[in-house]
Amino acid sequence: MKKQTYIYRSFERFWHWSQVLLILFLMLTGFEVHSSFSLMGFENAVKWHNTAAWAFFVLIIFALFWHFVTGEWRQYIPTSKFVKEQFRYYISGIFKGAPHPTKKTRYNKLNPLQRLIYLGLNLLVIPVQALTGFIYMYYFYPSNPLHETGMETFAIIHTIGAFLLITFVIAHVYLTTTGDGIFTSLKAMLTGWEVVDVDEKEDHLKHMQDAVDKSVAGYYCLDKNGIFTDVNSAWLKMFGYNNKEEVIGKHYSIAREEKDLKKLDDLVSKVLSGEKIIGVPVIRKKKDGSLGRHILSSNPIFENGEIVGLEGFVLDISDTEDNSLHMYDAVRHSEAGYYWLDINGYFKDVNNAWLSLYKYDSKDEIIGKHYSCSRDEKGIKDLDDVFNRVTKNGETISSRIAIRKCKDGTIGKHLLSANPIYKKDKIIGMEGFILNLPEE
Amino acid sequence: MAYFKSKSDFIKLLATFTFIMLPWLFALIYNVYYSKNDFAPKIHIQNYSTDTLTGADHTKFAELQKDFKTPQEVTEACLSCHNKRGEEFMHTEHFQWLKNDSIPGKGKLKMGKKNILNNFCIGINSNEQLCSMCHAGYGYGDKNFDFTNQNNEDCLVCHDNTGTYKKSNPCKGPNLPGAGNPSPSINLSLIAQHVGFPKKKNCVSCHAVGGGGNNVKHGDLEMALTKCTRDVDVHMASKGPNDNNMSCQKCHKTINHNIKGSLAMISGSPQNGVSCVDCHTEKPHTDNLLNDHFKQVACQTCHIPTYAKVNPTKIYWDWSSSGILKDGKPLHYEKEITGNDTICKYGDYILAKDLPNLKTRKDSSNIKLEYDAKHGTAIFANNLQPEYIWSNGYFDHQLISDKIKDTTKALKLNKPFGSYYDNIHPSDKNHPSKIIPVKIMRGKQIYDKENMSLIQPKLAGKVKGLGAYWVDFDWNASAKAGMDYLNLPYSGKYSFIETESFWPINHMVAPKEKSLSCTDCHSHNSRLSELTDFYLPGRDYSKVVDNSGVIIIILTFISVLIHMTIRIIKRKK
Structure with missing residues (x-):
């Protein structure tokens, strides 16, 4: 290429x-x-x-x-x-x-x-x-x-x-x-x-790294013992920390109130035994002791076939409390889907979770197409609005409920995050994550 | 422009290239500014002073109010007041014509005009009657002269301020006073009452006329210096309103009659010499690149581009052709020649053959061959380009007692010591070798074929039959008379040998705009082409490297052209 x-x-x-x-x-x-x-x-x-x-x-x-x-x-x-x-x-x-x-x-x-x-x-x-x-x-x-x-x-x-x-x-x-x-x-x-x-692999890797770094979804990575080895800036913001050094090397227990800790322990041990957590709403404890709500996903990290730690994303839902109940169910049945649009609104990349949410079989079916194919007529205007806000104004948008149109024409509901992609100081596209909300 | 996706991209690109060009712009501005503001540097002078005291008015002194009959009486009168000066002057070279010196490899010895041979009039011994016209004494007619009699000192030749003092030539005309005595026509009393510090005229009356005429010997030291323009000599110039008009003693500083200055022809080691840095510093240029040259190049090398600027100097003297008498009379003949002449004939007479193809002829003008039965063949020239040698101030000398080892090459009478290597590891740390400009005097002079030594001939005389060559025209008799006079052996078999003598050029310093420029030496047409013992940028290169370099460049070009042609042809297909 x-x-x-x-x-x-x-x-x-x-x-x-x-x-x-x-x-x-x-x-x-x-x-x-x-x-x-x-x-x-x-x-x-x-x-x-x-x-x-x-x-x-x-x-x-x-x-x-x-x-x-x-x-x-x-x-x-x-x-x-x-x-x-x-x-x-x-x-x-x-x-x-x-x-x-x-x-x-x-x-x-x-x-x-x-x-x-x-x-x-x-x-x-x-x-x-x-x-x-x-x-x-x-x-x-x-x-x-x-x-x-x-x-x-x-x-x-x-x-x-x-x-x-x-x-x-x-x-x-x-x-x-x-x-x-x-x-x-x-x-x-x-x-x-x-x-x-x-070098496609290298380029992709670098881009994913950028996506994680700049995402509005918080990213974290723990080792086998539950010690933080990495977090991104969105995570720091959600948890009220100023820089990575305050977090890295500490145990995950700093992120919970004592009464919720047991739940997290269970969750971590599940993941460390190989399970994937697709989305659970939890209450986090911030640095200053105040609380917030987010949805958590988690998956094990493998190295040479052995589990060496876990990582995942957190999406803030403090502002969308009303929907929290829905979301609980919703996210449970979903995976975080990733998408990447170029400046003209054409798909450049999506991940497997995205493909399964939209019911596509392979990337090739969607890459190069315009995002309008992912919405029904009502939804397009809404997405146009999101796209314009992100690519023209440089806004980041988190936890917006959207109705998607899948490949077979069926619809689904998901939570959407979106942030601009910069090259040097210029916006060249939009990317973000989606989390499934099952129909009631 | 597809490459500029936004304005900021273009600005960034512009900034990058502005950064690239910025240093060049600075350099350009700096250069233009500095070349426009040619900071004429003030010449920094040290240890230089002008006298503020005026001399005493000698017309008022009672001792001088009399009619002096002999010059010795004048000296006596001088010494009656200046009573320490007689003893003082007696030991100087001007009176003794000898000084304590040393030659590397030959050790300490007394050297001077008295015992050193040159290739002009060879030497003074047996010729004192004539030579002592320039002796600062009275009566130095032969080797029996009393050098301890203070009254024999000639004060006036140097201290006459009237400009009328003159010594007589006892070889010319009858009834003239003896050697070194003043001409009878001068007024001793008037001169005695008008004495003072020596003027230029006093000095040049002897120092400019060595070798038998004005500027014959040195080439850079002549009568014209008493009144010349800056182009001739910046120091002594007196014709312009701002000219320095420096006297000789400004440089040749004199304390107790010891006059600073030494001459390579009669010196073995550097002592009592005058140097440019006595007044100028060792870093006289604003440009350090030029100052760096100081360690290896004498000031004179660049600042005296030519010598014999006014009157011609003698550069060749072949004694072997002398003695041609036409109709019983000594032949005299003059002819303008070119640099290419190797032979000069007059009728059937061959006046000169094997004329040297002197390198200096290239730049010189007014080249004249002068034949005279008394002297042989001479070449005179103007505006000569000096030759250049390494010199550390030491000179070997072919003494009359030394054996001649090689008659196939020109014999160097005062061979300069020094080399490029000596400039790196000087044998004498105070005198590392430098490149200096010299006049090389070439000629042929008499030597003893059997004893293999130089001969002191008797030249001057008034009476026939005493061996004086200029009277008898008999070299054998002349050689015998001269060598007998010195109590030295003469085999009776003489011949002529090519000789060279070296005369460092120190006067006739040119204005700075006329001094040498870089490419006078740093070019393929270098003035220093004879000095091949070192690498000189701009002059030297490796032929192999340069030729292969050019070949490689051409080959690269050809390869590129072939490659390009094939590409174009294939593309069209």
């Missing part, structure tokens, strides 16, 4: 283009110092070459820092896999219109040949140029022990490096035209965006 992706961050582009300018400028001034031509005058050439060298040095420091902090340096780890294939692509495949042998993704921006060449450049040519260059620059002083071997060695190594850089630049500029289009790679390096392969 290919997708418009933001693959070059601002700093990366700043680094790349500054490096382009500096290398060209150093080349120009350097070869004037080498007496290859006369352009700005020897004195100016030397001065600017030295100044640019310092600028390059600063840029290298920044770039090193950035690569290590972001972990992007891993992109340069060389691999022997597909080197031959990549090479073969450039010398024959490309002419036949064969596909690129390796996939370019956000997490694998460089092909194996690029990895090798860029690593060589970053580890060998540029540091050697910098080192010999600075030795060259400070060579005047007789106390310098390097005098013994003579300046000639450094000067000649520096010259060799310069020639290598020129060949690199020529080849590099040419190879940018071998992308999907002639200027695709160039545009990508200018804007940061490029249509690249997307």
